Amino acid sequence: MRRRKFLATTAALLSVPFSGCSDPSGRLSLENVDDDETLARRYAQTDDQLDDDEQRILDDAVAGDEPELNGSQPHFEEGPYDQRAPVAHAGSYYNVSHEVVETYQYARYGVGLDLNPPEDFSPSEGAIAVADLPPVDRDVVAGFFPISDDHPESDGADVFHMGTYSPAEEAESVLVPDPEYDAVTRDGATYPVEIDDGGSVEINRYRYETTRVAATHAEMAARVRERYLFTLADLPEDEREIMREAVQSGRYVTEETPSQAFVDLLDRFRPHRPLQGDGEDYGTWLVAFDGTVYLADVTAPLNTPASESG
Incomplete structure (x- = not known):
């Protein structure tokens, strides 16, 4: 039988919000996540994003306990990207679930x-x-x-x-x-x-459990790629130049009125599922370009002209 641990606290929910929004200038930022561990840990919640209570919950739940914690909101409801993103622990990845067992x-x-x-x-x-x-x-x-x-x-x-x-x-x-x-x-x-x-104020007593969703960094990275990855290929030279500049310097920033090439490049992202954002004015996508996988943060400029490609 699994032991139940009660952690008496009302600590606030950890949240890691996405900061993108419309800007007078359009922006494209690229982060190399070609390595399995880099992509898996970048997608998941990691130790440095957990407070002390969350770390205790995770340690105890992975060990087979059913830790309990008081609070006005449950922990682990949001990750850096999708809600309920898996949590990294000792090289594996877990979903954390909860149930309310008492209300005060x-x-x-x-x-x-x-x-x-x-x-x-x-x-x-x-x-x-x-x-x-x-x-x-x-x-x-x-x-x-x-x-x-x-x-x-x-x-x-x-x-x-x-x-x-x-x-x-x-x-x-x-x-x-x-x-x-x-x-x-x-x-x-x-x-x-x-x-x-x-x-x-209403305080709930939450009981937490974990389910392992990936045993290794490679398995977690494969799940992320399957869900989000798309490839930018056969780009016109002006769009390729934007991507190359973003690769070399980490980002590309448009003039206040963006080039048609940037507008057309942005339209290539929109049909694909973003990890975060509305997928129109801003978003974070997982994209392959010239054989390398990147997290791409894209912000549409305010003065976006009509696309010629769509």
Whole structure:
């Protein structure tokens, strides 16, 4: 029987969005991904894109456990390209799935500090050192420090941080819902505390499992090529020149009004499935050119004339 591990946290979802959009100038960027490992790892989520919770989920699930994690959204919902892209782990590639096993209502509070209190301020309910706060309060308050030199200065609390509290954490807290102290101290300074009720938020308990989809870099790369790869061949010389420049320098940028050759070259990408993007104004494609496979980031210029090829 597989063990179940519970990881109590509300960490945010990792997301790696595509940054392309229409630009006054058209752009074509090429990245050589001819090598199996390069293509496979470029397509998948990798260790450097995972936070600590995601790494623990992956390690435990691959080992045969069923790790569980609290959060407002599940992890591993998006990859660098397609949603639910596989995750690389020790040379193999896995899909990560989840199910909701329980739902809770957590309380949210805005915890604010007055970073420039009046000189004659004296806490009426007492003060507590930041280091002496219960962990759930300390995690929220510690985010105020070190204090920025350009922090806002106003009457009352200058900055608020939102804290999310489970029922057990609320019972442990000395700041919410009814503060036992109205100030905190750190490095010899005293800061008034203000608490705002932020309502409630639904937190799910997710259980994660993995399914291996490729045992090697070569197998993963083959799956990606089968799904996305197309070849640019028999190009007119002016379009070949654009591709050659992008190969040599890594990118090609048009004038504000692009050449007809660039417009026609862009039209050769559009019928094919992009890894990311709308496939019209921008996108990332997997393309073979002169025997080498590239990831091509293409952005259509705003002033695109009518194509002569379509």
